[in-house]
Structures are given as C-alpha cells and as structure tokens.
Amino acid sequence: MKLTSSSSSSSENPTIDRLFDTAAELFWRQGYAATTTREIAAAFGVQQASLYHHIANKEDLLYRICVSSLEPFVEQVPSEVAQVGRPSDRIRSLIHAHLTTLLRFQQRNVTQLTELRSLSARHRTEVLALRDKYEQFSRSILKDAQAADAIRSDVPAKYLNLELMSILNHASLWFRKGKALTEDDLADIFTKVFLDGAATPELRARLALPDLSARQSEGDKKPARARKTATATDKPALTRALDAAVGLFSRKGYTATSTREVAKLLGIQKATLYYHVESKEDLLFLICQSSLTQIRDDVETAIREVPDPLERLQTLICTHIESLLRDEAEHSTTFTEMHALSEERFGQIMKLRDDYENMVRSVLREAQDAGVVRKDIEAKYLSLILLGIMNRVMIWYRRGGPLSPHQLGRLLGALFLGGARPAGATSQP
Numbered sequence: 001m002k003l004t005s006s007s008s009s010s011s012e013n014p015t016i017d018r019l020f021d022t023a024a025e026l027f028w029r030q031g032y033a034a035t036t037t038r039e040i041a042a043a044f045g046v047q048q049a050s051l052y053h054h055i056a057n058k059e060d061l062l063y064r065i066c067v068s069s070l071e072p073f074v075e076q077v078p079s080e081v082a083q084v085g086r087p088s089d090r091i092r093s094l095i096h097a098h099l100t101t102l103l104r105f106q107q108r109n110v111t112q113l114t115e116l117r118s119l120s121a122r123h124r125t126e127v128l129a130l131r132d133k134y135e136q137f138s139r140s141i142l143k144d145a146q147a148a149d150a151i152r153s154d155v156p157a158k159y160l161n162l163e164l165m166s167i168l169n170h171a172s173l174w175f176r177k178g179k180a181l182t183e184d185d186l187a188d189i190f191t192k193v194f195l196d197g198a199a200t201p202e203l204r205a206r207l208a209l210p211d212l213s214a215r216q217s218e219g220d221k222k223p224a225r226a227r228k229t230a231t232a233t234d235k236p237a238l239t240r241a242l243d244a245a246v247g248l249f250s251r252k253g254y255t256a257t258s259t260r261e262v263a264k265l266l267g268i269q270k271a272t273l274y275y276h277v278e279s280k281e282d283l284l285f286l287i288c289q290s291s292l293t294q295i296r297d298d299v300e301t302a303i304r305e306v307p308d309p310l311e312r313l314q315t316l317i318c319t320h321i322e323s324l325l326r327d328e329a330e331h332s333t334t335f336t337e338m339h340a341l342s343e344e345r346f347g348q349i350m351k352l353r354d355d356y357e358n359m360v361r362s363v364l365r366e367a368q369d370a371g372v373v374r375k376d377i378e379a380k381y382l383s384l385i386l387l388g389i390m391n392r393v394m395i396w397y398r399r400g401g402p403l404s405p406h407q408l409g410r411l412l413g414a415l416f417l418g419g420a421r422p423a424g425a426t427s428q429p
Contacts, residue, residue, distance in 0.1 A: 170388025197419030
C-alpha cells in the first residue's frame with residue numbers, strides 16, 4: 001500500500017497512521033538523526049525493504065510526519081473556532097482546539113517542532129508555509145479581539161501570538177495523558193494565564209511594559225565570559241574546541257557531525273583533538289553542562305539581591321532570556337541534542353536541568369506565599385508555562401530585530417504576569 005501523494009492526509013490510511021506514530025515515537029526517544037530505517041521497520045513489524053513500499057526514504061517519512069501533524073491545525077481548528085461568536089470566546093475556543101489537536105498526535109507534533117532542520121530545503125519550506133498559514137490564522141483571532149477591546153492593544157498581536165503559541169506548543173514536551181490533569185483542565189489553566197496573567201489582579205497595575213517604540217541596545221552585546229562547567233577547566237584549547245563543536249552541532253546536529261570536522265574547523269589534526277577529549281560525546285556533555293550551569297549562575301546572581309518577590313520573578317524572566325540569547329547556539333544544542341548522551345551522562349544533565357527548574361518553581365512559590373502570584377494554579381504548572389514562554393524564544397527570536405533581548409524579557413515578563421486582558425477588565429467564567 002503506497003500513498004499517491006506525500007502530503008495526503010494519513011487519517012484515510014490506518015497503516016500509514018501507524019507507521020507515522022511508530023517513527024515519531026522513535027524520533028522522540030532518540031532523535032531523528034540517530035534513528036535508522038532498520039529500527040523503524042523492526043518497531044513497525046516489517047522487513048526494512050518492505051518499509052520502502054510506504055516511503056521513499058527516511059527524510060520523506062519525516063516530511064510526511066510533519067505535514068500530517070500540521071494539516072489538522074490548518075483544516076480543523078479554524079472551523080471549530082468559527083462556530084464561536086464573541087472575539088474573547090474565540091480565544092478560549094482557539095486554546096482548547098489547538099491543545100486538543102496538539103495532543104491527539106503528540107509525538108508527531110514533538111517531531112515537527114524539534115526536527116525541522118533535518119528536512120531538505122524544499123520540504124522545510126513547505127512545512128514552514130503550513131506553519132505560517134496557521135500562525136496567520138491564530139494572529140487574526142487575536143487582532144479581532146484587540147479591535148473589539150477584548151484583549152490589550154498596547155502590545156502588537158505578533159507578540160501576544162508568539163506567547164500563546166509558546167505556552168501551547170511547549171505542552172507537547174511535558175504533558176502526560178492519564179496523569180493529574182485532563183486536556184480540558186490544561187486548556188482552562190492556559191486560558192487563565194494567557195488572558196489574566198499569573199499575578200494577582202490587584203498587582204497588574206504595577207506591571208509596566210517596556211518602551212516598544214525604539215529598540216534599546218541592552219542585552220545585545222555578547223560579553224566574553226569563562227565557560228562554566230562542573231569540572232571548571234581553564235584550558236583555552238578545550239574552550240576553543242567546545243565553541244567549534246557548538247557551531248557545528250547547532251547547524252548540522254550532533255549525529256551528523258564528526259570529530260574530524262571539529263578538528264578541521266580548529267585547524268588541528270584529529271589526533272590532537274583527542275588530547276583534550278576522549279570522544280565526541282565528551283564535547284556534547286561539556287556543552288550541555290556549561291549551558292545549564294551558566295544560565296543558573298546568571299539567574300541566581302541576578303535575583304540574589306532582589307528582596308521584592310514580584311521584582312525577583314521579573315528579574316528571573318529577563319535574565320533567563322538575556323542569558324539564553326547571549327549563548328543561543330550553546331543552549332539550542334543542549335535542548336535538542338542532550339538525548340544523544342549515554343544514559344549515565346544524560347542523567348547528570350537532567351539533574352542539572354531539574355535543579356534549575358526547581359529553582360524557578362521555588363521563586364514562583366515564594367511569590368505565591370507573598371500574595372503577588374495567583375494560588376489557584378499550582379506553581380508546578382505556572383513554572384512549566386513560564387519555561388515554555390522563555391525557552392521557545394530561541395525558536396523565533398531574530399537578533400537585530402525590533403526588540404533587544406532585554407526589552408523582550410521585560411515584555412514577556414509583563415505578559416506572563418499581567419495577561420492579555422486589558423487592565424481593569426474582569427475575567428469571565
């Protein structure tokens with residue numbers, strides 16, 4: 001059985017559906033580059049040769065998974081939202097329909113959101129066109145709500161939409177069906193945070209937006225810093241090797257990059273590289289270690305002398321985003337490639353990540369205890385929402401654009417805390 005068109009909807013073909021789900025699960029667990037068609041065929045229950053009755057090659061399979069994950073957003077979500085009348089209710093409908101669609105094929109959507117760079121230029125362009133079409137629709141819903149004074153108009157719809165899509169799409173990475181929350185529960189939480197914000201209502205007036213009329217240079221510069229790792233080395237040659245590896249891993253991916261390429265970029269022999277590291281995995285481990293240690297140190301230093309709970313949370317958000325964008329390639333490599341580490345080293349990196357996330361959660365809990373952050377949503381879920389807003393900046397931010405990293409941090413902090421509803425407006429059931 002073979003589809004006549006690579007972009008045909010898989011819902012009409014249960015065999016293709018099952019193949020897409022099987023491959024997406026493998027890509028989720030171990031990454032696209034590290035997964036072979038032999039492994040996909042084995043998990044699918046066929047011989048490797050039989051797999052090619054359904055797909056042209058592995059890249060074709062990835063492309064069709066991406067298309068199958070996006071088509072329901074483009075074809076079904078708008079029709080659901082169109083059934084709702086008031087602009088504010090359309091936002092609620094959009095959040096619910098988007099989340100339901102996202103989690104229906106959760107692993108395919110994770111693949112589409114994380115493996116885009118592995119597509120050929122032609123296929124990547126086609127997938128991005130589908131993404132853009134849907135984002136134009138979601139942005140139009142927010143613009144209509146602004147025109148009706150249902151949400152704030154002092155922030156361009158572009159940024160409100162980016163915040164909302166970050167909240168929603170990040171859920172594909174952490175939501176687990178059958179656990180504490182249902183999809184409806186999660187949609188309600190997202191609606192509250194997006195529209196009303198995480199701060200208590202009486203504090204919304206304190207949440208001033210940055211000046212968006214002129215770009216500020218704060219946070220644009222990339223100051224020299226010592227690369228921080230748990231082993232704290234000061235060897236210049238190793239630092240250069242890590243910088244070279246970051247550049248290659250972020251462009252090509254870890255699996256597709258060889259130590260020979262790293263050595264060539266440094267202008268040394270491959271054997272010389274092994275004087276500093278024992279394997280390519282050493283490079284990735286040290287990059288991940290450096291990334292997570294650096295961002296935690298930056299944030300801890302920034303909030304240490306800030307006594308006010310609300311200001312401390314705002315400082316955390318701004319510092320996280322500035323640190324993230326200052327070393328964007330390193331952080332991007334960490335988030336996308338850490339699964340390639342050995343089990344023991346992956347566990348060490350996950351411990352660093354979990355420690356940082358626990359710190360973010362503790363700052364939110366302190367703000368709840370102080371009465372400045374709402375208590376009807378657990379700090380656990382507020383922190384997951386906030387981390388999604390902050391970390392997905394790497395996906396869409398363009399250096400040299402209309403906002404500096406500092407302005408962006410201030411803006412996203414104000415939106416997370418204050419919400420999209422106009423100041424003084426009351427929430428509706």
